[in-house]
Amino acid sequence: LLRDFKFELPGxxxxxxxxxxxxxxxxxxxxxxxRELGKQVDAQMARKEVEQFSRGFAEEHGVELAFTDxxxxxxxADAADEGRSLLRLCRHRFRDVQFGLKLIQKNTGRxxxxxxxxxxxxxxxxxxxxxxxxxxxxxGDKGESASDE
Numbered sequence: 723l724l725r726d727f728k729f730e731l732p733g734x735x736x737x738x739x740x741x742x743x744x745x746x747x748x749x750x751x752x753x754x755x756x757r758e759l760g761k762q763v764d765a766q767m768a769r770k771e772v773e774q775f776s777r778g779f780a781e782e783h784g785v786e787l788a789f790t791d792x793x794x795x796x797x798x799a800d801a802a803d804e805g806r807s808l809l810r811l812c813r814h815r816f817r818d819v820q821f822g823l824k825l826i827q828k829n830t831g832r833x834x835x836x837x838x839x840x841x842x843x844x845x846x847x848x849x850x851x852x853x854x855x856x857x858x859x860x861x862g863d864k865g866e867s868a869s870d871e
Contacts, residue, residue, distance in 0.1 A: 726753050730805075768798035768808055775812040783820040785827055786834040796842040815845060822849040829856040 723746060727739055736759050745752045772789050780786045789797070801808040803844075824831055841848040 723747065727756065731756055732807075737754065756765070762815060763812050768794050771808040772797060772812065775809055775816075779816070779820070783824065784833070785823045788836045790836065790838045792839040793842045796839050806829070811836070815842075819845060819849055822853050826852055826856040830859045832856075844861070 724739075724741070726749070730753065731739065736756055739756065772794050776787045776789065781784070797811060798808055801811040804811065806814075821837060826835075835852070
């Protein structure tokens with residue numbers, strides 16, 4: 723009876739499933755209702771998941787990612803659209819950026835990178851632009867924001 727719920731709700735913002743006679747009798751309409759609820763973005767939860775990703779990324783790669791509020795909102799919306807958790811989306815979307823960031827770190831000494839909505843929309847272009855810029859910056863310039871051009 724709950725198979726569809728089991729496969730569709732994990733990774734969404736739905737934290738509770740109320741099982742009663744009406745749900746059993748009208749699974750389709752309830753599933754649709756829960757799908758819509760799952761698309762709603764909990765801003766506080768989204769920020770926590772992004773911070774969790776950032777901490778893990780910093781521990782693993784030695785560079786810090788700081789996400790603007792706009793970037794978090796964009797990530798949360800993308801995760802909802804794709805039907806996956808925000809943490810899983812971040813791991814997928816930023817799975818290879820450490821290579822470019824480490825190169826930039828070597829060139830400039832920068833250890834913190836701020837990602838805004840532009841970086842979220844096209845991470846490859848954003849990173850490519852930063853790499854090019856890093857060859858123009860004097861070594862040791864540890865600018866606060868990677869989004870400053």
